[in-house]
Amino acid sequence: MAKVKKTPRPKAETPKGFRDYFGAEVSERAEMLSKIAGVYHHYGFEALESSAVETVEALGKFLPDVDRPNEGVFAWQEFDENDKGDWLALRYDLTAPLARVYAQHRNDLPTPYRRFAMGPVWRNEKPGPGRFRQFYQCDADTVGTASMAADAEICAMLADTLETMGIPRGDYIVRVNNRKVLNGVLEAMGLGEDQAARDNVLRTIDKFDKVGEQGVRELLGKGRLDASGAYIDGVGLSDEQAEPVVAFLTSKADDPAGTFANLRAAVGGSAIGAEGINELEQIAELLAAGGYGADRIEIDPSVVRGLGYYTGPVFEAELTFEIFDEKGRKRQFGSVAGGGRYDDLVKRFTGQAVPATGVSIGVDRLLAALREKGRIGGVATGPVVVTVMDRDRMADYQAMVAELRNAGIRAEVYLGNPKNFGNQLKYADKRNSPVAVIEGGDEKERGVVQIKDLILGAKIAQSATLEEWKERPSQFEVPRGDLVSKVREILQGQDD
Amino acid sequence: MAKVKKTPRPKAETPKGFRDYFGAEVSERAEMLSKIAGVYHHYGFEALESSAVETVEALGKFLPDVDRPNEGVFAWQEFDENDKGDWLALRYDLTAPLARVYAQHRNDLPTPYRRFAMGPVWRNEKPGPGRFRQFYQCDADTVGTASMAADAEICAMLADTLETMGIPRGDYIVRVNNRKVLNGVLEAMGLGEDQAARDNVLRTIDKFDKVGEQGVRELLGKGRLDASGAYIDGVGLSDEQAEPVVAFLTSKADDPAGTFANLRAAVGGSAIGAEGINELEQIAELLAAGGYGADRIEIDPSVVRGLGYYTGPVFEAELTFEIFDEKGRKRQFGSVAGGGRYDDLVKRFTGQAVPATGVSIGVDRLLAALREKGRIGGVATGPVVVTVMDRDRMADYQAMVAELRNAGIRAEVYLGNPKNFGNQLKYADKRNSPVAVIEGGDEKERGVVQIKDLILGAKIAQSATLEEWKERPSQFEVPRGDLVSKVREILQGQDD
Numbered sequence: 002m003a004k005v006k007k008t009p010r011p012k013a014e015t016p017k018g019f020r021d022y023f024g025a026e027v028s029e030r031a032e033m034l035s036k037i038a039g040v041y042h043h044y045g046f047e048a049l050e051s052s053a054v055e056t057v058e059a060l061g062k063f064l065p066d067v068d069r070p071n072e073g074v075f076a077w078q079e080f081d082e083n084d085k086g087d088w089l090a091l092r093y094d095l096t097a098p099l100a101r102v103y104a105q106h107r108n109d110l111p112t113p114y115r116r117f118a119m120g121p122v123w124r125n126e127k128p129g130p131g132r133f134r135q136f137y138q139c140d141a142d143t144v145g146t147a148s149m150a151a152d153a154e155i156c157a158m159l160a161d162t163l164e165t166m167g168i169p170r171g172d173y174i175v176r177v178n179n180r181k182v183l184n185g186v187l188e189a190m191g192l193g194e195d196q197a198a199r200d201n202v203l204r205t206i207d208k209f210d211k212v213g214e215q216g217v218r219e220l221l222g223k224g225r226l227d228a229s230g231a232y233i234d235g236v237g238l239s240d241e242q243a244e245p246v247v248a249f250l251t252s253k254a255d256d257p258a259g260t261f262a263n264l265r266a267a268v269g270g271s272a273i274g275a276e277g278i279n280e281l282e283q284i285a286e287l288l289a290a291g292g293y294g295a296d297r298i299e300i301d302p303s304v305v306r307g308l309g310y311y312t313g314p315v316f317e318a319e320l321t322f323e324i325f326d327e328k329g330r331k332r333q334f335g336s337v338a339g340g341g342r343y344d345d346l347v348k349r350f351t352g353q354a355v356p357a358t359g360v361s362i363g364v365d366r367l368l369a370a371l372r373e374k375g376r377i378g379g380v381a382t383g384p385v386v387v388t389v390m391d392r393d394r395m396a397d398y399q400a401m402v403a404e405l406r407n408a409g410i411r412a413e414v415y416l417g418n419p420k421n422f423g424n425q426l427k428y429a430d431k432r433n434s435p436v437a438v439i440e441g442g443d444e445k446e447r448g449v450v451q452i453k454d455l456i457l458g459a460k461i462a463q464s465a466t467l468e469e470w471k472e473r474p475s476q477f478e479v480p481r482g483d484l485v486s487k488v489r490e491i492l493q494g495q496d497d
Numbered sequence: 498m499a500k501v502k503k504t505p506r507p508k509a510e511t512p513k514g515f516r517d518y519f520g521a522e523v524s525e526r527a528e529m530l531s532k533i534a535g536v537y538h539h540y541g542f543e544a545l546e547s548s549a550v551e552t553v554e555a556l557g558k559f560l561p562d563v564d565r566p567n568e569g570v571f572a573w574q575e576f577d578e579n580d581k582g583d584w585l586a587l588r589y590d591l592t593a594p595l596a597r598v599y600a601q602h603r604n605d606l607p608t609p610y611r612r613f614a615m616g617p618v619w620r621n622e623k624p625g626p627g628r629f630r631q632f633y634q635c636d637a638d639t640v641g642t643a644s645m646a647a648d649a650e651i652c653a654m655l656a657d658t659l660e661t662m663g664i665p666r667g668d669y670i671v672r673v674n675n676r677k678v679l680n681g682v683l684e685a686m687g688l689g690e691d692q693a694a695r696d697n698v699l700r701t702i703d704k705f706d707k708v709g710e711q712g713v714r715e716l717l718g719k720g721r722l723d724a725s726g727a728y729i730d731g732v733g734l735s736d737e738q739a740e741p742v743v744a745f746l747t748s749k750a751d752d753p754a755g756t757f758a759n760l761r762a763a764v765g766g767s768a769i770g771a772e773g774i775n776e777l778e779q780i781a782e783l784l785a786a787g788g789y790g791a792d793r794i795e796i797d798p799s800v801v802r803g804l805g806y807y808t809g810p811v812f813e814a815e816l817t818f819e820i821f822d823e824k825g826r827k828r829q830f831g832s833v834a835g836g837g838r839y840d841d842l843v844k845r846f847t848g849q850a851v852p853a854t855g856v857s858i859g860v861d862r863l864l865a866a867l868r869e870k871g872r873i874g875g876v877a878t879g880p881v882v883v884t885v886m887d888r889d890r891m892a893d894y895q896a897m898v899a900e901l902r903n904a905g906i907r908a909e910v911y912l913g914n915p916k917n918f919g920n921q922l923k924y925a926d927k928r929n930s931p932v933a934v935i936e937g938g939d940e941k942e943r944g945v946v947q948i949k950d951l952i953l954g955a956k957i958a959q960s961a962t963l964e965e966w967k968e969r970p971s972q973f974e975v976p977r978g979d980l981v982s983k984v985r986e987i988l989q990g991q992d993d
Contacts, residue, residue: 016551052515395645
């Protein structure tokens with residue numbers, strides 16, 4: 002007999018690099034974003050939700066290439082009989098859509114326009130461990146003002162946000178620098194026009210955290226033996242030429258005035274450098290006026306973010322409490338947010354330069370930090386489970402959950418096959434239920450219910466002696482009328 | 498001289514069929530979804546957020562076709578050198594991903610699995626007025642139980658959700674029917690196997706709302722002249738054959754017992770019909786036990802939803818208050834949510850049939866309803882605006898907003914070019930600001946600030962006589978130290 006060929010079953014899998022989020026993972030993120038939105042709103046920022054899909058033209062990251070139109074983004078062509086449909090793509094960040102929105106609606110939007118946006122973005126990249134192709138971003142930007150008050154405000158808002166999230170003062174620092182100061186340093190070195198040398202110097206500056214002052218001197222000069230024994234070629238500058246970089250990187254003093262003096266020395270006669278320092282001074286003054294001292298926000302010349310992108314002030318929020326990394330070594334938690342001032346956001350659309358500044362919070366990083374601090378991620382308690390002893394009396398059990406819910410207690414009736422009672426308790430266990438309610442025929446007749454404290458029960462099962470077991474029963478028989486009050490009493494006891 | 502060719506500027510536009518949401522539109526929806534999530538959670542449902550992107554294979558709506566792979570969905574092929582990359586697509590609803598998630602994680606999930614999900618879905622359809630290609634869905638489903646208690650619970654939850662949203666009892670009704678009863682009716686007509694005739698009858702049933710009992714009789718028989726004068730061919734049944742359909746459609750009695758008796762008559766000897774009626778009786782009993790009477794949830798045989806899809810109970814939440822439609826005619830607001838029981842959700846993946854039931858709330862419809870009821874969508878008040886009279890004293894103004902914010906008052910400093918004071922007031926107007934704060938050099942010297950009640954000011958400007966204008970000043974000079982208390986007093990006065 003010929004076999005009937007079966008259609009192969011589809012694989013039940015997310016695409017590579019995507020994942021699902023369950024229960025508390027979802028609600029904790031939603032709650033965090035809602036609190037952040039609250040702070041942003043308090044500062045006068047307005048919500049914006051643009052669509053996930055943009056034209057490739059508006060995103061402007063690349064020109065569609067026939068061979069590989071979705072390099073970096075997820076893109077596809079709109080159907081059109083003549084194959085002339087628009088190329089569409091999933092947004093890869095929240096800034097490119099802001100540029101499009103501002104250009105499109107600028108006549109209806111207030112100027113300056115303060116907006117916040119939160120939601121998923123997509124990257125068509127090779128996924129790796131812990132690296133996903135869909136993740137959340139949470140941005141606030143002010144478009145249409147060159148005033149340093151906009152930058153200062155965003156730094157203050159960042160500090161407020163972290164404290165609202167439950168990161169105490171002292172456990173974080175917002176650090177501020179200015180890209181113009183760095184340009185001033187390069188100018189003072191006589192590298193104003195030499196792009197290759199500039200890039201080399203910038204790469205070296207980026208290594209300051211790791212190699213320190215002496216390492217930077219070596220890398221700017223002849224080169225350096227790294228920890229693995231390999232020799233790294235230097236940039237080939239003279240000691241004299243390298244000096245402004247070193248002076249810049251080590252310019253942080255005990256007070257802002259000292260830092261500014263050191264920076265002035267580092268940039269020498271550079272006009273752009275002086276302008277950058279003036280801007281930093283303005284920011285420091287504005288923050289001081291708002292009551293934000295160096296314990297929360299500090300000027301720090303070693304902050305070097307997204308070198309190519311920013312045109313003025315740059316900022317970064319760092320969490321300073323210590324955690325153990327995967328190798329068991331202590332280290333600071335590190336950066337959870339960053340941003341800065343950027344120009345030409347809207348210029349590609351309108352031809353008009355529009356100054357803007359903004360910040361982006363790393364949603365997953367901040368969630369991880371809150372877990373480290375124990376602010377979220379305790380084991381989420383499940384609902385009270387009303388078990389089913391008699392499947393014909395489902396209405397009785399339904400009445401019980403309705404009573405519990407009306408009293409504000411999260412509750413559900415067991416909806417699986419009730420035949421095996423053990424399965425019901427296993428279910429309650431899997432649900433992390435704090436309490437199970439039991440009413441068999443005998444209880445029904447006597448007008449009582451059994452209420453099981455599952456948390457206490459689990460504790461006793463783990464560690465109690467027989468005496469303790471007897472003394473501290475984890476199951477209580479109460480009159481049916483006392484169902485709600487007894488359940489509430491047990492839940493309150495568990496919270497203590 | 499040859500002209501330099503300019504690169505054309507990109508268009509600042511959303512793709513066709515997509516739109517942006519601003520300010521209150523975003524926050525009102527977020528708040529609504531958060532409240533709905535609260536009710537679902539209270540009922541023991543757990544949040545699930547699957548990724549926006551699925552493999553086309555897992556979505557299972559269609560097989561990719563080389564000519565037109567994105568019919569109905571937005572789809573694209575993963576890059577692969579041999580052109581064998583997976584086809585990926587944006588989800589078109591939240592149910593298909595639930596099926597994939599349940600099949601993938603079924604060993605780790607509790608059974609039954611109650612989950613809720615909310616988020617955007619995408620449809621690759623021709624956009625039209627008010628029809629968008631990205632919109633929100635908000636679903637709750639219970640997977641893995643055939644118990645009618647699951648269906649009853651979802652109906653109760655739907656009623657609770659609407660009341661939590663601010664739709665008062667009496668302004669909504671959850672209506673319940675059962676697909677099996679309809680199948681029983683078709684069986685009683687002797688159409689059990691004749692698919693073409695069944696489809697014709699089902700289409701006619703769907704028109705009952707519009708054409709009434711007599712219209713249905715005509716359409717099932719010889720045909721009917723419609724309102725436009727066109728003749729609609731009938732199904733060609735005899736009066737006797739058509740009778741069960743009419744009996745079914747008109748079976749709703751004053752009380753459930755009467756309705757059930759009428760339905761039994763309509764399905765005659767059909768076993769599947771009797772089963773459906775039994776299921777409805779169970780649901781009615783369970784709801785009554787939970788305190789949900791016919792004022793909130795009723796059995797209504799005229800509910801006919803998604804005929805091909807559902808296999809058992811179907812439900813629909815309808816808002817019964819009246820609104821005026823676009824032609825100025827009064828009509829009921831109508832449906833805002835619907836759902837029912839469906840099988841084979843997971844079977845395509847695992848080969849095992851898994852019963853499931855669920856509901857989907859029409860997010861935009863419910864938002865529109867809440868606007869109609871005045872629950873949301875009053876004009877959102879903007880922040881207090883601290884104006885800038887002297888650009889060198891930005892620190893003073895920054896200190897003011899910090900004080901206001903620390904006192905819990907939403908406030909911002911004007912960040913545009915301060916030269917033209919009129920522009921600052923225009924800006925405050927565009928922002929819907931309730932209050933503007935003014936401190937010029939003269940005020941600074943005298944230690945006072947001017948506080949302008951912009952709401953009162955606008956009212957006076959519209960309607961007041963000169964006397965009223967004088968009597969009710971909308972601008973107040975107070976000592977600088979009273980800034981916060983005076984602003985708060987004005988804001989409270991505006992709320993009254």
